[in-house]
Amino acid sequence: MEIPYTSKPRPDTGVYNAKIGIWLFLASEVMLFGGLFSAYVLLRVGAAPGEWPHGWLNVGLGTLNTLILALSAITTLLAWVACKVGQFGKFKFFHACTLALALTFLCVKMYEYHDKWIHYEIKLVDGKFADGHFEGAVYVDKAANKELEEHSFRGMAFSEVSGGVTNNYELVSVTLEGRIVADEKDLMDLRAQKHIEHGKVTIERSQIKHMENYGPWHNTFLAIYFTLTGLHALHILGGSIVIGYLWGPGRKMWKKDPERFTNRIEVSGLFWHFVDLVWIFLFPVLYLM
């Protein structure tokens, strides 16, 4: 006996197997992201007053990605409709669009990550804070005993304890494109302060107490930001692989069993729409609030 209802719906439940499978899977995904969103709420509500960042993320890029993802959700739907009406050419076109949009989304995300990666906060010896994007650093190469300037930082953090020496390179000074503020709290709400003077600031090694980039270790906002968007990006990646497979080698099934293939497109589409749904909440929660 073979497994029934692989492509036809079962009369009493009205769905075929894979559809119930994907919805069950999505239910568990809801709980997965639900756990993380709960964590977000808890961390945020529990944060000491004035210690939750606002306006740290680029709303323009976030909006762009929102629209890209919405568009890709639409093209997946159209790809499924194309299969439904038997127009395979249209299917190929729309799914190619989905793939291209997914990759664009990931590129934008990567750019945003990189932007945080090269953003440093330096705690100065006098208690002030320098903050900005990394421009360059001057080192002494202790082996050759000469100074040199580099445009990427060696390591992600610097602290007095480690002495600023890595692989025989001793830090002399760091230059940031940014500013110096009196209190770390002044860095929290970038929305409130509209006009901030930016410029090159060069800081001598002796002035640096602690230097750290905006990685997930920097504070809980960045931690949850990287975790949530990273997990979401993994979903995008996974979805792209599935969609790429169905668009490429997997399309052979169209010839053999078009109904089942159409179901596959529907099921993978449901997953894709779910990934879009997650983003619909991620965007306001992380970028706007």
Next chain:
Amino acid sequence: MSQLHQVEHPVEFKSYLRRCLYVFIAVLCTTSLMIGASFLPNYGWTAKVAMILAVACVNAFVVAGYLMHLLSEKKMIYTLLGFTIFFFAGLMGLTIWAMHDMPAGSSH
């Protein structure tokens, strides 16, 4: 292929295209509303968050309802999602409640 399904609900490409256009417009509108709301002058954090989330929910409703066909799904799927939403609400709600119901003077 198509004739198999025409009995249940005929699928027409054009009508779906139109539906998609509406969805995209809705996404555009809700997104700009959210951004707009977030830039409004600060009249209270809770109100702002509530407003933004409400708009986000509308956006999600459009995507789930029209793109995922949730508006015309089978009862089985509704039941399943009903449970999920309930447990999700339980997880979030009770955790937040627990966090706020701390004896005075304690910190976490």
Next chain:
Amino acid sequence: MEKLVQQFPPHREDDAHHGHGGHGHHEPGFWEKYIFSTDHKTIGIQYGLTALMFMLFGFGLMILMRWQIAHPGVPVPFIGPLLEKVLGSVAAHGAISPELYNSFGAMHGTIMVFLGIVPLAFAAFGNYVVPLMIGAPDMTFPRVNMASYQAYFVGGLIMLVSFFIPGGAAQAGWTSYSPLATTIPTNGQLFWIIGMVFLISSSLLGAVNFIATIIQLRAPGMTWMRLPFFVWAQFVTAFILLLAFPPLEAAAVMQLMDNVAHTSFFLPTGLAVGGQLANVSGGGSPLLWQHLFWFLGHPEVYVLILPAMGIVCEILANNTRKPIWGYKSLVYAALAVGFLSFIVWAHHMYLTGMGTKISTFFQATTMIISIPSVIILTCFFISLWGGSIRFTTPMLFALAFLPMFGIGGLTGLPLGFNVSDVHLHDTYYIIAHFHYVVAPGTIFALFAGVYYWYPKMTGRMMNEFWGRVHFWGSFVFMNIVFMPMFAQGMAGMLRRMADGGANYSAAVNSKAGAEVVGGLSNNMMSLHTGILWGAMCLGIAQIPFIINVFWSIKHGEKAKGDNPWDATTLEWQTPTPPPHGNFDHAPQVYRGPYEYSVPGHATDFTPQNEPEGGATPKPISTAH
């Protein structure tokens, strides 16, 4: 496109060419048949053997811990030198250091729960039995099923490997509370988290498959209220796994970030490690981990118990030769338990400084959830009334389950009241409570299941005499091991003490006399020795079982036909062992699952696929 016949079953026209059971398109080779099989029966057996192996291993860890508790710091006889050789300085001179004790404790819990009981109760029995019981050819997604087993296997390997890395396996308990879990200097925790991600994924794949199978592949006539209770139990279990595990996965991801990316999800501001301010950004919440963990953790205990109840139900009906009393109540109670199990979790957190309102809420839900549990147990007890009971080995285990689970459940009530829990929390009373539910409870039910379905898997019975030896040995020594722990716990002995509390409270006692508050009397301390011996004897009592399982494959008494227990459910109406694809065509189901001793019927059981009017059921498979 190939034409599909619209009736059930959707037979393909070309099916006729295949020989009996020959639904694979070629004869599968060894690897395909036993290792990379997609057949639910093979996967079930794979799960079962692996899980039993892990349980034996977890048991071994426990014996070592019990030695350490009874004789703190004394080298372990026989095994000590081996430990030192394999694990190095943590087992210097063959004695178990506190670090090693903590590793063993954490891994004992993890292995027993996530690698032993859940895979055996849910995945192994569920896989083997559920599709047969509902008249399905296989699970809905056979390849997903295989992936589920493989993820489980990999997760288990990762856990095992972690014993041998520098620093050893995880040490923060099976609950892995942060910040402890993040600050203990061993990568074992990292292995634990990654292993857990695999195990969780495995469970999720399994859960999706089970639910889809039960919803979609029920044979014609197999309505919801004709499902055997075992299937219901697995259905609810699958839902719990599906919806409760993901928040733990989220938590595991966050703890992973805390460990490798140095985030502070669970690390509070001002955290000090070893007397120094830790170099972390802070701002996190240790309680967040506990919430997310117990959101899984409590439903998880029902994952442990529900399949066991399902097994017991089948065996009780079969061996009392009468219908289960209150089938509908059982079903609704199981659903209620599943539902409520999601909103009681913080009863594990009464002592974290929760407010009174929220404690009261969780106390109330905890009391409410015990009602459906009691309903289930009561139905089972009443089912015994007036039955002509056959005391077969599976029945003995199933019967023992009832009082043992009863003790475990009832002792949960004082824990559920937050006033009494203040005293009992984190003592040996807790250990006794949940072991009574899981060890003589669930594990007995699992033994019962092995003895009961063995003839279906192999065509031979397990030896009855040695089965009885196994039963009585297990029953007596289980109680010798766990009963004293109630007393120790109520006297104030804390759990998770590497020296069994000798240092913490007994030392005070021996110096200052028995009146010292918090001190433990020598009697309490000396119970450790009895427990150690009980545990060793319990281990010895398992030897007949292990031999019986393997020996009977070839040499056991041949089962009398396909239905040696004269059972009603569908799995017994197939050939033995069932062929790939299980049935030639979907069986038609006419009646409920427990029609035993129906008046006027020729035999004292009426199979579910027997048509009205007593005609012999259509043969559902010709493959013999």
